[in-house]
Amino acid sequence: MSYTRAHIRVNTSSDVIKFVSIINSDGTTDRYVLENEDGTFRTEARSFLGTLYFSTEHGDNTYLVNETEDGIYPSGIDEFRV
Numbered sequence: 001m002s003y004t005r006a007h008i009r010v011n012t013s014s015d016v017i018k019f020v021s022i023i024n025s026d027g028t029t030d031r032y033v034l035e036n037e038d039g040t041f042r043t044e045a046r047s048f049l050g051t052l053y054f055s056t057e058h059g060d061n062t063y064l065v066n067e068t069e070d071g072i073y074p075s076g077i078d079e080f081r082v
């Protein structure tokens with residue numbers, strides 16, 4: 001299955017805290033994941049530790065996917081889009 005992805009940049013621990021807070025307060029039960037450029041590594045975007053690890057390992061090759069509502073993201077995510 002193919003999903004629409006949002007290319008994002010979450011560089012600092014402050015970015016991670018803000019990003020995870022936005023994802024977790026979006027008011028939905030949507031499943032958000034982060035994946036690398038080729039989709040071989042994925043983690044839960046609602047997880048602080050998962051997002052922190054992912055941002056250190058994959059940096060600028062980070063993509064956000066909404067697996068429940070394809071292409072729909074919380075409005076606060078726009079500041080992290082590349």
